[in-house]
Amino acid sequence: MKRWQDRWAIVTGASAGIGRELARLLAADGVHLVLVARRAERLQALAAQLREQHRIQTEVFPADLSEVSARDGLHAFTRERGIAVELLINNAGFGAYGEFWRIPLARQLEMIQVNIAAVVHLTHLFLPQMIERRRGDILVVASVAAFQAVPYISTYAATKAFDLLFAEGLAEEVRRYGIRVCALCPGSTHTEFREVAGQPERTFRVAEDARTVARVGLAALAAGRTCVISGAHNRLTTFAERFVPRRLITRMAARLFAPPQP
Numbered sequence: 001m002k003r004w005q006d007r008w009a010i011v012t013g014a015s016a017g018i019g020r021e022l023a024r025l026l027a028a029d030g031v032h033l034v035l036v037a038r039r040a041e042r043l044q045a046l047a048a049q050l051r052e053q054h055r056i057q058t059e060v061f062p063a064d065l066s067e068v069s070a071r072d073g074l075h076a077f078t079r080e081r082g083i084a085v086e087l088l089i090n091n092a093g094f095g096a097y098g099e100f101w102r103i104p105l106a107r108q109l110e111m112i113q114v115n116i117a118a119v120v121h122l123t124h125l126f127l128p129q130m131i132e133r134r135r136g137d138i139l140v141v142a143s144v145a146a147f148q149a150v151p152y153i154s155t156y157a158a159t160k161a162f163d164l165l166f167a168e169g170l171a172e173e174v175r176r177y178g179i180r181v182c183a184l185c186p187g188s189t190h191t192e193f194r195e196v197a198g199q200p201e202r203t204f205r206v207a208e209d210a211r212t213v214a215r216v217g218l219a220a221l222a223a224g225r226t227c228v229i230s231g232a233h234n235r236l237t238t239f240a241e242r243f244v245p246r247r248l249i250t251r252m253a254a255r256l257f258a259p260p261q262p
Contacts, residue, residue, distance in 0.1 A: 002029060003137070003222050004026065004029070004031045004086055004087050004137070005029055005030040005031060006030055006031075006032070007031060007032065007084075007086035007087065008031070008032045008033070008034065008057075008078075008083045008084060008085050008086055008087070009026055009031050009032070009033055009034070009085070009086065009087035009088070009089060010033075010034045010036060010074070010078070010085050010087070010088050010089060010122075010126070011023045011026070011033060011034070011035055011036065011089045011091060012036045012037070012065060012089065012090055012091050012092035012118070012122070013036070013037055013091040013092030013093065013141075014033075014035040014036055014037050014043060014046065014091070015035075015037035015038070015039045015042035015043055015046070016037075016039075016042065016191060016192050017189065017191030017192055017193065017210050018091060018141060018186065018189060018191060018210045018213050018214050018217075019037070019089070019091040019092070019141075020046060020210070021210045021211040021213070021214035021215075022089055022091060022139075022214040022217070022218065023035060023046065023050065024050065024211070024214075025211070025214055025215060025218060026087075026218070027050040027053070027054045027056050027058075028053075028054055030054065030056060031056065031087070032056050032057040032058065032083075033047070033050065033056065033057075033058050033059070034058075034059045034060075034061060034074075034077075034078060034083065034085070035047055035058060035059070035060050035061070036061045036062075036063055036065070036074060036092070037062065037063075037092065038062060038063065038064050039062070040060070040062035043060045043061075043062060044060055047059075047060050059077070059078075059081065059083070061073075061074050061077055065092050065113075065114050065118040065122075066110045066113040066114050066117075066118070067113075068117075068121070071118055071121045071122055071125065072125070074122070074125075075122075075125040075126065084129065084133070085126050085129065085130075085136070086130075086135065086136050086137065087136070087137045087138075087139070088122060088123065088126050088127075088136070088137070088138045088139070089138075089139045089141070090118070090119040090122060090123065090138070090139065090140045090141065090163075091139075091141040092114055092118060093111075093114055093115040093141065093159070093160075094111060094114060094115070094156075094193070094196050095111070095153050095156035095193060095196070095199065096108060096111060096153070096155065096156065096198065097152060097153055097198045097199040097200075097257075097259075098152060098198065098259060099152065099259070100152075100154050100155065103155075108155045111155060111156065111159060112155070112159060115156070115159035115160065115162075115163065116159050116162050116163070119140060119163055119166065120166065123138060123140075123170070126138075127174070127179075130174075130177070130179050131174065131177045131179065134177055134178045134179075135178055135179070136178075136179045137179065137180045137181070137182075137221055137222075138167075138170070138179070138180070138181045138182075139181075139182055139184060139217055139218070139221050140163050140164075140166065140167040140181070140182070140183050140184070141163070141183075141184050141186070141217070142160045142161075142163040142164040142167065142183045142184065142185045143156075143157070143160040143163075143185055143186060143187075144185050144186065144187045144229060144234045144237070144238055145157040145160050145161075146160040146161040146163065146164035146165075146183075146185060147161075147164075147185075147238050147241060148241060148246065148249050148250065148253065149246070149249075149250045149253070150250075150253045150257065151250060151253055151254040151257055151258070152254070152257040152258060152259065153199070153257065160185075163183060164183045164185065164227065167181050167182065167183035167226065167227070168181075168183060168226050168227055171226040172226075180221055180222075180224055181226065182217070182220050182221040182225055182226055182227065182228060183226065183227045183228070184213070184216070184217035184220065184221075184228055184230065185227065185228065185229045185230065185234070185238075186208065186213040186216075186217075186229075186230045186231070186234070187206065187207075187208065187229075187230070187231055187233070187234035187237075188206060188207040188208070189207055189208050189209075189210050189213050190207050190208070190209055190210055191210050199257075200259070206231070206233050206234075208230060208231050212230065212231075213230045213231075216228055216230040217230070
């Protein structure tokens, strides 16, 4: 991570979970941070802590990334302050658990905006400056759910499949400019994700520590990898799925994720 020392990084979804640990790891290596999330108080507290501990510069940008104006505002915010973003971490995202038709449509469309549209939009805003400098990196936090359909979190899994393919394709496009792009695919992780999604605890059988996941993602990006799956169990499971019919995998996932019947 010395690659980004004394340079600026944006971390979206920085108020909790993997995003917060990404920010902490980067700060420990002397990376200046623009922290983005909806919860301003959490961001302010984290920014103050990291400035005090690591003597870095921090900026806080509270924003709801489901809104187009917030994404444009973030870009304008960095330009006005003369911040050259060397590392963009598209981490913000959330899920919603349950039968598709029962989950409010507005919530699912908001999820698509945050998990997909914001990733594309922010990448499109910050990538041109990276290309101009012939230097920069982008980390997209996807999920092991990207590798197969997952009933009862169907929309979430589909958004993460988009993130994975977007990151891998983009990585090959921009490699010639000296820019690295990597998709980080964690499995179950000890964060607030499960509670926000309303997902039952039984679906989180083997959960990793958020700091471990963050470290895996940054190391893979620095090494020039285009995709990394965090956790030996997750890597083994994802590899094994290649040899099983997709319909069978989907049925198995449905049994695990199915909500109790009334």
